[in-house]
Amino acid sequence: MTEIKxxxxxxxxxxxxxxxxxVxxxxxxxxxxVAALEHAMMNDNKxxxxxxxxLRIELPEKEDLYMIGTYVSVKQMLKLPNGTLRILVExxxxxxxxxxQENEDFTTVDVELHEDSKEKDAETEALMRTVMNYFEKYxxxxxxxxxxTIQSVADIEEPGRFADIVASHLPFKVSEKQEILSMFNVKKRLDHLVIRLHDEQEVLDLEKKITSKVKQAMERTQKEYYLREQMKVIQAELGEREGKTGEIADLRKRIEESGMxxxxxxxxxxxxxRxxxxxxASAESGVIRNYIEWLVALPWxxxxxxxxxxxxAEEILNRDHDGLEKVKERILEYLSVRQLKNSIRGPILCLVGPPGVGKTSLAKSIAESLNRKFVRVSLGGVRDESEIRGHRRTYVGAMPGRIIQGMKKAGTINPVFLLDEIDKMSNDFRGDPSAAMLEVLDPEQNHTFSDHYIEEPYDLSQVMFIATANDLSTIPGPLLDRMEVIxxxxYTEIEKINIAKNHLIPKQLEENGLKKSQIVFKDEAIVDLIRYYTREAGVRGLQRQIAAVCRKVAKIIVSGERKRVxxxxxxLVEMLGKHRYRYGQAELENQVGVxxxxxxxxxxxxxxxxxxxLTPGKGKLLLTGKLGDVMxxxxxxxxxxxxxxxxxxNLxxxxFEQHDIHIHVPEGAVPKDGPSAGITIATxxxxxxxxxxxxxxVGMTxxxxxxxxxxxxxxxxxxxLGAHRAGLKTIIIPQDNERDIDDIPEQVRExxxxxxxxxxEEVLKIALVGGF
Known part of the structure; x- marks a missing residue:
């Protein structure tokens, strides 16, 4: 039934x-x-x-309002102290x-009123009972x-009024209630309420489950707290300090903050x-504690x-080292690539050379130039795989391997990691450590390095590994394949002079407590130290001789003989004795058979x-000088x-059947071997x-x-370099080695x-006086 007002x-x-x-x-x-309300009160109270x-709009217009609403009667109006009106509506x-119609003071509308039908058939009755059942459960x-309230709703007979009263008691949003208000068909309204009440019931059931779980968790937490407090009291009574409680809290915090x-x-x-x-007092307790300490101490x-x-970087490398241009260039290339591309795997360099040429100190300079932490691990004499990978925790006294120990010492995930003397590793029945090093030095694998003690993958991909070696021949092929050999x-004599002046002498003056004003090294003395008191590729022996001179000078100054030396x-001869070596090993004159x-x-x-x-005999060949099989x-x-x-x-x-031939290589106590003496023996x-x-x-190889x-x-x-130190002038080399001449320092080539x-035959023509 409709009516227009x-x-x-x-x-x-x-x-x-x-x-x-x-109401x-x-x-x-x-x-x-307020104006609209006052107008209503002066007329029919409707x-x-x-x-x-x-609801944020202060002055709503037509498009801001729902077109369906409720026609009400104002039963009571009361003016409050703050100027607002409180009304009672039905x-x-x-x-x-x-x-x-928008008027000057208030808005009026023409409204089409809809009265709900009060008739009730079987379907409507069934819907009302279903709604009532759900409403009661809810x-x-x-x-x-x-x-x-439930009882009063159950007493309502009219279907429309029943549906409206139920909807008014449900926690719906205004938009959802508006949807129900907009339904003029009573059956449709009741049907909608059945669906919504069913959904609300499911939500309530879920809320109950969640609340129950939260309650159980809280009860469990309270129980654990209560038991821990009891444990504290018991431990205090037993005379133990806080027991494990404080320690475990500290370890838990460190685990959370470690970044693992x-x-x-x-x-x-x-x-x-656990x-x-x-x-x-349990033995296992100490093992677990040690394991956790290692995990939290590692940089993650x-x-x-x-x-x-x-x-x-170039200034630092030049400051600390003279020469070594190839190595410096490689480091600067690495830095250049890092500058262009933010992320790159750390290179794995292998510095190969004789002792004393500065391999270890060069690694330190690289770390300084990169502003990275430096850590060194010596691999000389390592013959047990567990030295690299660690021991399994089942063994007494188990510890992580040297790699993980080095990372803990470094404290960062991207240090410069020096693997010193990698060629001195060997193997025995306890395993092959060089095989374990394969995972460490393989860029494709080392992001998940596995240590037997830690047992969890550890990322080594950001570490810059630098290995040092004296002899490449003792490094296994697969391991060598993973490294970039430099x-x-x-050093040449000129480089050694610069090293002595810039590095060795200042260092020894400091170590021996001498001032620059107390000792002066003449250039001739430095040259004599290099030529007549040392015979080496590096500068370690030179450093020892400079140290010996500094000690002699210290004694002179302390005894009061002189204040400046x-x-x-x-x-130099007075301090160190007569020359130990003859400068250069070249023969003083041309000799037959040498x-x-x-x-x-x-x-x-x-x-x-x-x-x-050559001596008369029966054609025997005699080889002496402790030669190897190849030689x-x-x-x-x-x-x-x-x-x-x-x-x-013209023989x-x-x-050859009437002469015995004796080939001898002097310094018979020193083992000699290698495949490069053929043309020298033939000559x-x-x-x-x-x-x-x-x-x-003339020298040859x-x-x-x-x-x-x-x-x-x-x-x-x-x-x-050896020929240059020995004073030779001409070197005969194989044609295929001509390409290697560019690697030789320029001052030596000159x-x-x-x-x-x-x-x-070409060798004999060059080497023999008068040719061949």
Missing amino acids: KNVPLLPLRGLLVFPSM LHIDVGRKRS IFLTAQKD GICRGKIINY GKASNKITME PESTKKVALKELD YEKLPA KEKTEDRLDIKV SIAG TVNSKT ATGLAYTSVGGDTLQIEVS KESAQTALSYVRSLSDRL DADY ALVSAISNKPVKKE GEITLRGRVLPIGGLKEKS QLTFKPVKTA
């Missing part, structure tokens, strides 16, 4: 909605609303209520705005609706729970910011004299080649047989074949003449 005053509501049959107090404060879509019926579960991955954190917390339950996220200033052959060639070879030893390049003696085979090959030259040498057919043999002397200033071809060799740079050869 015209010019009804409009009262917009904010956050509120009134259903028909509802409700409303506070009215807005000026237009007013139309509709809700605002957005809903009469639904209404729909069909015309909207009231009991929510505890927000009293039994009296979630998987590792779970393991740590699980072990902590530790908490074990008695303090702490890192230093790289200093990517190429100029600063060779440091040794000048060290020159004369005072050739100078070049060798590559563990202490750098050196010269090797090979002597041949013995070179001697036999060289002899076979020389025998093939019998016609060129009788039975010459000495031809010289002895033809009685032609070998040029004293290269292997020989039976047909006289000269094969390439390794270590040309080191051998060239003082040596290189003669690349393909055949042994």
Whole structure:
């Protein structure tokens, strides 16, 4: 049933909605609303209520209001002290705005009123009972609706009024209530309430479950707290200090703050729970505690910011080291790439060279130039795999390996990590440590390095590994394949002079308590120390001799003999004794049957004299000088080649059957081996047989074949430095090694003449006085 009411005053509501049959107090404060209300009170006490879509709007217009609202009767009006009006309204019926008029003081509307049908069929009755059933369950579960209210709702007979009263008691939003208010069809309204009450019941059930779980968790927490407090009291009575409680709280906090991955954190917390339950006197308690301490002590996220200033890095490297241009260039390349690309795996460098050339100190300078922490691990003599990977925790006294120990010492995840003497590792029945190093040095694997003690993956990908070695031949191939080898052959005499002036002398003055005003090193003294008191590729021996001079000077000054000492060639002999070495190993004159070879030893390049003696006999070959198998085979090959030259040498057919040949390499106590003495032995043999002397200033290196071809060799740079130290002028090298000449320092290249050869005949033409 519908009816139209015209010019009804409009009262917009904010956050509120009134259903028909509802009696409700409303506070009215807005000026237009008050005017509308006063107009209604002066007429028939009737007013139309509709809700605002957005309650923040102070002066709503037509589009801000819902078009369906409630036609109400104002039963009472009271003016409050603050100027607002409090009214009591009773809903009469639904209404729909069909015309909207904005007046000067207030708004009026024409409304189409809709009265609900009071007829009730079987379907409506069923819907009402279902709604009542759900409403009763909801009231009991929510505890927000009293039994009296439920009973009063159950007594309502009219379907429309029943639906409105139920909807008014439910915790719906204004928009949801507006949806119900907009339903003029009573059955549709009841059907909608069935669905919404069912949904609300499910939400209430879920709330109950959640509340129950929270309650149980709180009870468990309270119980644990109570038991811990009891434990504290018991421990205090037993005379123990706070017991484990404070310690466990501290460990838990450290685990949370360590930054370790979630998987590792779970393991740590699980072990902590085990530790908490074990008695303090238990042996396992100490093992678990030690394990947790290691986990929290390791750096998981702490890192230093790289200093990517190429100029600063170059200054630091040049300040600390003279020479070593190739190594410095590689470090500066790495820094340049880091500057262009923010993330890059740390390179794995292997510095190879004789002792005393500054491999370890160079690694320290690299760390300083990068502004990274520096940590060193010595691998000399390591023969147990667990030294690298750690021991399993089942063993007594188990500890992590040296890699994890080094990371703990560094305290950051991106240090410069020096693996010193990597060529000195060996293996035995306890495993192969070099195989364990493969994972450490493989960029594809080391982001999940596994230590047997830690048992959790640890990221080594940001570490810059630098290995040092004296001899590449003792490093296993797979391990060597993972490293970038940079060779440091040794220093020239000029470089050694600079190193002595800039580094060694200032260092020894400080270590021996001397001032610069108390001692003066003349250049001639430094040169004599290098030439006559040391014979090495590096500068360690030179440092010892400078230290010896400083000690002598300290004694002179303390005894009061002199206050200032000048060290020159004369005072050097007085302090250190006569010259220990003859500068240069080149022969003083051309000799028959003696050739100078070049060798590559563990202490750098050196010269090797090979002597041949012929005596009447039965064709025996005698080799002396503690030669290795390779060198013995070179001697036999060289002899076979020389025998093939019998016609060129005008020898009788039975010459070699009537002469014994003795090949000797002096310094017989020193083992000698290597595949580069062939042409030297052949030259000495031809010289002895033809009685032609070998040029004293010529050195040579290269292997020989039976047909006289000269094969390439390794270590040309080191051998060239050795030849330069020995005072040689000409070096015969294999043709295939000509490309290696560029690696030799320029000042050495300028003082040596290189003669690349393909055949042994070319060697003989250059080396023998008068040619071949």
